[in-house]
Amino acid sequence: MACEPLEAFLKLAKADPALLERFSACPNLNAIAELGASLGYQFSGVDLVTHQAEATLRLSAADLEAAAAGVELEGHLWLMRVVWA
DSSP states (O other), X not given: OOOXXXXXXXXXXXXXXXXHHHHHTOSSHHHHHHHHHHTTOOOOHHHHHHHHHHHHHTSOHHHHHHHHTTOXXXXXXXXXXXXXX
């Protein structure tokens, strides 16, 4: 299920280099949600996780292979990584 404020924020971030830089500097998904809220977009870090999961499920097998190998996929604003703790 798409979160319209999140979709609008991501579209804006992709089109605005200064905002994309601020987005990229966020240390976690909740910080991205706070950045969105500061601009009037209401969504949560959980909404971002859900969005990422849904977008991942729509990838082709070739794109999934590339993502698993650490290749950045054009059009995506995040990188997946495993943190072992």
